[in-house]
Amino acid sequence: xxxxxxxxxxxxxxxxxxxxxxxxxxxxxxxxxxxxxxxxxxxxxxxxxxxxxxxxxxxxxxxxxxxxxxxxxxxxxxxxxxxxxxxxxxxxxxxxxxxxxxxxxxxxxxxxxxxxxxxxxxxxxxxxxxxxxxxxxxxxxxxxxxxxxxxxxxxxxxxxxxxxxxxxxxxxxxxxxxxxxxxxxxxxxxxxxxxxxxxxxxxxxxxxxxxxxxxxxxxxxxxxxxxxxxxxxxxxxxxxxxxxxxxxxxxxxxxxxxxxxxxxxxxxxxxxxxxxxxxxxxxxxxxxxxxxxxxxxxxxxxx
Numbered sequence: 363x364x365x366x367x368x369x370x371x372x373x374x375x376x377x378x379x380x381x382x383x384x385x386x387x388x389x390x391x392x393x394x395x396x397x398x399x400x401x402x403x404x405x406x407x408x409x410x411x412x413x414x415x416x417x418x419x420x421x422x423x424x425x426x427x428x429x430x431x432x433x434x435x436x437x438x439x440x441x442x443x444x445x446x447x448x449x450x451x452x453x454x455x456x457x458x459x460x461x462x463x464x465x466x467x468x469x470x471x472x473x474x475x476x477x478x479x480x481x482x483x484x485x486x487x488x489x490x491x492x493x494x495x496x497x498x499x500x501x502x503x504x505x506x507x508x509x510x511x512x513x514x515x516x517x518x519x520x521x522x523x524x525x526x527x528x529x530x531x532x533x534x535x536x537x538x539x540x541x542x543x544x545x546x547x548x549x550x551x552x553x554x555x556x557x558x559x560x561x562x563x564x565x566x567x568x569x570x571x572x573x574x575x576x577x578x579x580x581x582x583x584x585x586x587x588x589x590x591x592x593x594x595x596x597x598x599x600x601x602x603x604x605x606x607x608x609x610x611x612x613x614x615x616x617x618x619x620x621x622x623x624x625x626x627x628x629x630x631x632x633x634x635x636x637x638x639x640x641x642x643x644x645x646x647x648x649x650x651x652x653x654x655x656x657x658x659x660x661x662x663x664x665x
Contacts, residue, residue, distance in 0.1 A: 381461045388437040401429030406450035414441025
């Protein structure tokens with residue numbers, strides 16, 4: 363009924379007023395809408411008011427957003443402030459509103475909520491015991507006595523339980539396992555160097571000089587190299603040849619060999635002529651270099 367009675371008549375818009383007290387100032391916000399719920403902009407809105415001591419207050423509005431007008435004025439005194447706001451429309455009644463600035467907090471009368479304290483003290487936590495309300499006044503020296511009368515760190519109190527997200531720790535563990543897996547797959551790690559390193563550190567601590575004996579592997583390599591070199595020289599000496607004159611005509615025999623090979627390729631069914639038997643004795647001593655060459659060529663063509 364009060365809001366309906368304070369609503370102006372013959373208005374062309376819809377206005378809503380909100381007021382607040384903060385940091386010693388009254389802030390008034392007016393939202394202006396038309397009959398179609400569209401914002402009313404560029405209104406020449408102004409206002410006037412009276413303070414607790416009936417002093418006049420000039421109120422200046424400014425538009426801060428579409429359809430929103432804001433005004434501020436100081437309110438350093440406790441009491442009621444009444445305001446009349448002119449919407450800036452023709453034939454429109456002013457908007458009437460008011461706000462009360464309370465006294466400071468230190469002037470308020472504060473009483474203990476005895477019922478709430480007793481209710482909280484009667485609760486028995488799981489694994490603990492009921493609380494107790496400390497009786498006594500707030501006279502000087504009484505507070506310390508009341509605090510000492512109850513052991514606030516007694517072991518009969520319920521244990522505090524708190525919950526914490528586990529996913530950051532799980533993510534850190536998974537990242538560490540992933541890096542270790544990649545390292546094992548991509549990097550070859552051996553510990554052959556540990557024995558020499560420990561021996562060097564032990565000798566360094568004891569002040570001993572490390573023996574510089576020749577490496578046995580190098581000596582064996584040199585001996586093996588000398589043996590292989592001797593074997594190669596022996597083979598070269600055994601492979602020497604001495605040409606012996608005989609009635610062998612190399613060009614004629616070479617052509618004969620080619621003709622025989624061509625005849626053998628043209629008539630594969632005919633039996634191949636048997637190679638002449640060599641004289642008894644070692645082959646390396648009787649055969650000359652030319653004969654061995656021809657024999658190799660014949661064997662290659664037959665294959």
